[in-house]
Amino acid sequence: MKITEIQVKDYEKVVRCVDEASGLHALIAVHNTTLGPALGGMRMLPYATEEEALTDVLRLSRGMSYKSAVAETGLGGGKSVIIGDPNEIKSEALFLTMGRFVNHLHGKYITAEDMNITVPDLEIVRRETKYVTGLSRAAGGSGNPSPYTAHGCLVGIQASAEEAFGSADLTGKRVVLQGVGAVGGRLAILLKEQGAHVTICDINREKAERLAAEHGFDVVEDKDHLNVECDIYAPCARGAGINDKTLPMLKCKVIAGCANNVLEEERHGFELRDRGILYAPDYVINAGGIINVSVEFHPGGYDEVEAMRRINRIGESLRQVYAIAREGNIPTAEAADLLAERRLEAGRKSVS
Numbered sequence: 001m002k003i004t005e006i007q008v009k010d011y012e013k014v015v016r017c018v019d020e021a022s023g024l025h026a027l028i029a030v031h032n033t034t035l036g037p038a039l040g041g042m043r044m045l046p047y048a049t050e051e052e053a054l055t056d057v058l059r060l061s062r063g064m065s066y067k068s069a070v071a072e073t074g075l076g077g078g079k080s081v082i083i084g085d086p087n088e089i090k091s092e093a094l095f096l097t098m099g100r101f102v103n104h105l106h107g108k109y110i111t112a113e114d115m116n117i118t119v120p121d122l123e124i125v126r127r128e129t130k131y132v133t134g135l136s137r138a139a140g141g142s143g144n145p146s147p148y149t150a151h152g153c154l155v156g157i158q159a160s161a162e163e164a165f166g167s168a169d170l171t172g173k174r175v176v177l178q179g180v181g182a183v184g185g186r187l188a189i190l191l192k193e194q195g196a197h198v199t200i201c202d203i204n205r206e207k208a209e210r211l212a213a214e215h216g217f218d219v220v221e222d223k224d225h226l227n228v229e230c231d232i233y234a235p236c237a238r239g240a241g242i243n244d245k246t247l248p249m250l251k252c253k254v255i256a257g258c259a260n261n262v263l264e265e266e267r268h269g270f271e272l273r274d275r276g277i278l279y280a281p282d283y284v285i286n287a288g289g290i291i292n293v294s295v296e297f298h299p300g301g302y303d304e305v306e307a308m309r310r311i312n313r314i315g316e317s318l319r320q321v322y323a324i325a326r327e328g329n330i331p332t333a334e335a336a337d338l339l340a341e342r343r344l345e346a347g348r349k350s351v352s
């Protein structure tokens with residue numbers, strides 16, 4: 001196992017591991033540990049080049065610093081990527097080597113599940129390092145994050161309704177939700193419980209129909225969902241859903257859902273502002289999962305009551321983001337980054 005360092009400006013540590021025996025070629029980026037150890041998922045993708053993998057790990061680890069800073073998890077930002085096709089290279093030897101790679105940073109980086117990495121994969125990694133989170137409750141972890149992400153989204157939608165409509169009450173509000181997967185499906189139920197009128201869509205039409213029959217949602221075809229007039233649009237499927245093509249079609253006053261990277265480009269945030277559509281920045285509203293994981297680091301170990309108390313603070317974070325956006329007349333996504341940078345700066349001052 002050969003570990004080499006890559007110097008990158010504004011990143012605390014970026015390291016590469018190449019191991020011929022197991023076939024591991026991986027990168028770990030520790031963006032910032034001012035507020036705590038750098039937590040971020042491990043993903044595996046068939047990147048065409050190491051440069052492509054490096055761009056991804058740098059972007060994602062920085063994103064984790066910002067997400068954790070705004071969510072006040074007491075953690076910093078990091079990420080790891082394994083280069084390769086998950087259908088071809090996964091093996092016990094590969095994940096054991098990855099475990100040793102994570103461990104050589106002595107807890108500066110803490111890993112978790114991400115794209116193409118499963119809990120069983122992480123259980124192998126865990127045999128070589130204790131710096132692994134998000135394992136099952138039975139294994140002492142905080143378990144599946146999705147219900148916590150869904151709860152955080154509900155709190156965020158209520159705070160967004162308060163900002164846009166003057167009241168957090170969702171009774172009678174019309175919500176269109178795209179993607180009823182692990183998070184979206186749960187969120188749809190929570191919204192309905194709050195009295196909202198919920199319309200759902202999913203590329204898996206059968207799943208949407210089944211949920212609708214059970215819980216009394218309306219269903220539309222995915223391709224038609226933006227034609228439905230609504231108060232709140234909750235993207236819960238994939239990224240880049242707000243783009244040049246979809247922007248003119250929007251018939252909502254608020255965009256607030258769990259999907260990552262909702263805006264295809266930064267400039268789309270300006271367009272939403274100009275159209276008077278309130279956007280709940282993705283990494284602020286979808287932080288419930290990481291807040292839940294962060295509670296694993298509390299002195300007494302994971303505690304669900306404490307996790308829920310902290311997830312409820314997503315509403316307050318969004319109120320702060322909206323206040324910054326209003327004061328500066330800037331897009332809410334930019335306001336979220338400003339809030340993160342302020343928190344990181346305050347952290348730097350308090351340690352110096």
Ligand code: NAD
Nearest residue numbers: 145146149179180181182183202203237258259260286289
């Ligand atoms: P999931 O895979 O369980 O669900 C996604 C759902 O969206 C599926 O039902 C799928 O059929 C549907 N879908 C995919 N593409 C679609 C499309 N083009 N149109 C309509 N439906 C489509 O995923 P999830 O865990 O619920 O996560 C959803 C989003 O939330 C992702 O963007 C994810 O990155 C983000 N997110 C999830 C968590 C979490 O805790 N799971 C945390 C933060 C962010």
